[in-house]
Amino acid sequence: MSEIEKHVVDAEAEAEARRIAAEVETGPREPASRFTTALITLLCLAWSGFQLYIAFRPINAIIARAWHLAFAIALVYLAYPLYKHRRPPFWLRGLQRLFPRLGTRPHREYVPVYDFVFAAVAAGAALYIWWDYEGIVMRSGLPTRLDVWMGVVMIVFLLEAARRALGPALPTLCLIFLVYTFAGPYMPEILRHRGIPLEFVINDMYLSDTGIFGVPLGVSTSFVFLFVLFGALLDKAGAGKYFIDVAFAGLGGLRGGPAKACVVASGLTGLVSGSSIANTVTTGTFTIPLMKKVGLPAYKAGAVEVAASTNGQLMPPIMGAAAFIMAEILGIPYLDVVRAAFFPAVISYMALFYVVHLEAVKLGIQALPRSELPPFLKTVLRGLHYVIPLAILILFLVVLRRSAIQSALLAIEALVVIMLVQRPIMAYLALGARRRAGTLDPETRLGAVLGRALLQGLRDIWDGLIAGARNMIAVGVATAAAGIIVGVVTITGLVGRFVTVIEVISLGNVYLMLILTALTSIVLGMGLPTTANYIIMATLTAPVIVHLGADAGLVFPLIAAHLFVFYFGILADDTPPVGLAAYAAAAIARADPIRTGIQGFTYDLRTAILPFVFIFNLDLLMIAGATPDGGIIWETNALKIAFVFVASLAAMFAFASFMQGWSGDRCSWPERLLLLAIAIALFRPGLYEELVPVPDEAVQAATLLLYGLLYLHQKARHRRRTAAQAASP
Template identity: 70%
Template sequence: MAEHETPKQDNAAPGQESSASMKQAAEDLVAMVEAGAREPSNFFASGVITFLCLCWSCFQLYLAYQPLDSHIARAWHLGFAVCLAFLAYPAYKQHTPPMWVKWTRKVIPNFARRSIRTYIPYYDMILAALATAGALYIWWDYDQLINRQGLPNTMDIWMGIILIALLLEAARRSLGPALTILGGIFMGYTVFGPYLPEVLRHRGVPLDFIISDMYLTTTGIFGVPLGVSTDFVFLFVLFGALLDRAGGGKYFIDVAFSALGTFRGGPAKAAVLASGLTGLVSGSSIANTVTTGTFTIPLMKKVGFPAYKAAAVEVAASTNGQLMPPVMGAAAFIMAEIIGIPYLDVVRAAFLPAIISYLALFWVVHVESMKMGIKAIPRSQLPPFFKTLVRGCHFIIPLAVLIFFLVIVRRSPVTSALLAIESLTVIMLVQRPIIAFLTMGAHRRAGTLDPAVDTKRFIAAAAWQGLVDIWNGLIMGARNMISVGVATATAGIIVGVVTITGLVGRFITLIDTISMGNVVLMLIFTAITSLILGMGMPTTANYIIMATLTAPVIVQLGADAGLVFPLVAAHLFVFYFGILADDTPPVGLAAYAGAAIARSDPIKTGVQGFAYDLRTAILPFIFLFNTDLLMISGVTSTGDIIWLDDYLHIAWIFFSGTIAMFAFASAIQGWLVKSCSWVERLALLAICATTFRPGAFAPYLPFDRLGMQILGVCVFFLLVAWQMSQKKTKKKKKVTT
């Protein structure tokens, strides 16, 4: 089978959409969520969007070389984001116009009759101009704003009101209604706080103070989240877009298939590996699902996976892509800034749980393949591994540059990303001319070169295509950042409200009352809240809100119960559940994207994907109580982290943690080597518990912590050996009969 050839779905039911149309539906979903659904047919309107995207990318690259005042840089960053949000995202879906459009049509019959995906209405241009003016007013009147800091004049107040209102509308367009509604509720809280129940009551905040704090300072809209989006996130998103345009995404998928296709359930395992590799540079589970799922889901269906399970495997793998260092999405950069630790420390803490989670997903896929009797793909139908690996090995260079400078040399994320982009740009400029030169040389040696071909023009055309790839990468990088820029700014409104009203202290009291002081119950409430909020908003916005409201609650209530939860562990806890919301029904967008490609029920896909992700859902509970998984041995009295430096101990933590996660996955799936009885499933859960939390059981058994972990690992392998012997005995009986 040719590389990336999508198998034809010959058994499609009559009237069912073709796989191509379903793939297009999935890509449309990504466009609507990630890059904007509008593609104007008018050359001028399309050119405006393209020009703004190029200007934004160039501005961010200039900012990396020549930093500006942080407040001014954030204002320009937000100006580009909100302007493009109104130009690239329609106000409503064409088939369901809102009531105000219907009422307007009674007066103006032809109002908004054309497809809003192919042209930009005049009112969107006006809103884009107003929103941009509201953001850039900070830059325009910056010196005077500093002079009258804390005493906004009438113009300041009106510009702040305009930006806040239009920012909430931009969030509705690009992110859905959830974040807009939540932002409106928090803004209402500043006004109506004096009339609320006592546990949430505050004195009320005057309008000028709200605008001053939300708009004119770096506490609200222009706070840490938008600052991280401006300084770090854009460069990493741009790097991912350029790498994809260069062909790096296709290369990762090819390598994954050629390496794992010959194993049992090979396409599913390849999906896990490909999504993990893509997740190294991608912070979007939805885009990851469509990028790799286009190729992996049809192949999984071909070898025997039901459509909903094929989609669920891809969704689970792509969702976990945001856990993979070194990028981990925008939220990880924001986490480092909020906590006040180097980004590399966030990566270090997240490393072992991410690898264990992915290895456990490999195990889940293997178990599912055994349950369904799925065989491997013949090697003849797969691309040769060594040839595939070597053919695109130049794509490893920019990744190696990024990891080398970020992890080994320990340069800043900005410098590391910039150097990676520079190396990738060089590769994009030279790879096509080199391939063209080698291709022509091969044809010349074989005597098949057309004499009419002009060698210089052929190579020049290839070089020009490299420039086109860079051009398209700059545009796509900016379009992918629209929703991130809007999300971080809108979440900043909520952060600002929490700051000026002192909501965190009231929230601690409220959660403590609801959970009755029980730490585990408090964590369950926090996890459920993250999942519910995350259903309607991106991971970044979900994390910012939960980190502001609940991460301090986890640390405080844990301390009240005599437990020491490192702050980074509390933040990773809410981060994990924000990620899991992408495949949680009924709104999980990654599940909808996977289901569109697989032609399966999105709810059923989401339920199955979440079942596969249960192994990830238990990890946050575990590493809060067993910080060894985060490579943290303790916290000093000043709150500084004490990192583990015993590499032998870290290796044992990784090995035992992987076995414990395998045991948990097998208990959930009901299958180890063969079907598990309820006794065996309970034994597997006991192995998981005693290996992950040895300290909880050591006082009641004649073993220390290490002894409990060794016991759990040994029992797991004994159980595997027991089931293998039973399986062999059963096979012998069948042969005898």
């Protein structure tokens, strides 16, 4: 057992955190019945197998989406109970009076008969598209009565599945939009439309690729599943624990080292994790107890983990699945999304690292003793083979510019080989060490030991395939349900009306419009997973940003508008009162979840200002400008890109110091206000154009010099005060 594992949180707190994660990610049910367990396991294995098969041998896109949704929705009804609390809802208690045995067993350990029926009906409604695909194509636009009934069944069961897996927010929102399609003639004039008959609604929502089986579900089917599966296999191989060990070995000896290691470990995990909650539980189990050990208050330890894990969704290549959906919606190469998102993500993490350092200095937190940390070089070398599949993914995706599907498949193949051989190799080396030490039992048979190790490697692959599918349940249902809203917006022309509404509310002011959009994204995100939140906001508000920006004489590229709403959707994961990542971290830290969420949001305020920065300062996205239609003109000047990166990073550091009240020393209020002015000048030098008629680069260079002088002044003051305190009796 490593030194880090000795400080793992107690089993009760860990179990509570994993329960919170399971409520959202994989389903809280753990059936006692062997039949039910076997059925769920087989469905997960079949789903993973199907996704790997269509990656090797592509089939019709709509049919693939139908099977993808069928697996996801069936697993929802088997893995997520009808209600979450121990006490049944009032209507079920009424039925229990008539049928005393109904719902009397523990709802987390038992799958009732009606859920098997619901799973079969819902999956059948999804697979109807596959079963009668040619007929549906032939009668396109003219649905039969059976088509309409199957569409109604699909929508009803999808909304219930979304309620179980994601909570009430998304299905409620879908219902509001569906009502709007029929109630159009009775709406206020600004939102009024002629109304749409049920047959047309079902045709667009169910029988075409503009609704449930639209782009979001298509991206989930084509790309997202493979990357989530890759992350699950990487975790089962032991890479997650390896990332944590390396981060602690390298940074644990610094002031506030466990918190800094938490930031780095969560960033590394975020490369392949699409969930802030799963990231929180995976890394927080090890990092939070160690942060508490060195003196960080429990709620702040949880908040650091929440902020670090939430920002994991900013990290390419997955970005919480949004990178692929963004590329499809915008019709641009996936690598362009990664390119634009790279600098903001790196700057956000480096700024969080600095925030953690400031907290450690303010609280007087010391480093962990070196004796409690694993040796750095040995730790790095121990799991260096985990870098191979990641290197293959980046090589083929970024350097060789292969498709995301092919790159993910090659990375998965390399990872499977590693999982098969790593345990036999480790077992062989361990036997050799015991033989040299003279402790090997003479009756130990090499073949038997290697065989057991190989079987364990196969079991790891088996578990990874199951975990990958279970991690995709909520994503599959979320993308399908969000497709309903996308479909309503498409068939009703709601975007144009929404532009008018926002323009009226914001009085045509671009800044006020952006603030309203940001607040809307955060509020929606409190009840929606990041992926669904992004899809909705990209459909409704991203076009508003571009349109109203153009009216104000500003040309915003579409990708900047989409990244803007995506960032604020992410912040909802630690925004009270609903931030589920904060609840998971608070369970591990044994802290108040509301206080943990508020502190985490405070840490994440540096992320909240980034979207306002890059939408006006496109250089941060490596964009030189935009065409009138929102297209991208990429920046190619490496020196300018480097300068923008340095200036933006310094601005984030200055803003973090303003928030924390500490830079080289404790800041007075005039110094804090000066730091805020420095951050603004570095981010938006054009705001000072009337006062200082010089180029923006000159303003930023002078501001960097001022920031450096202020820091050195505060550092010297801190040393003088420390020396005076040491000299005083």
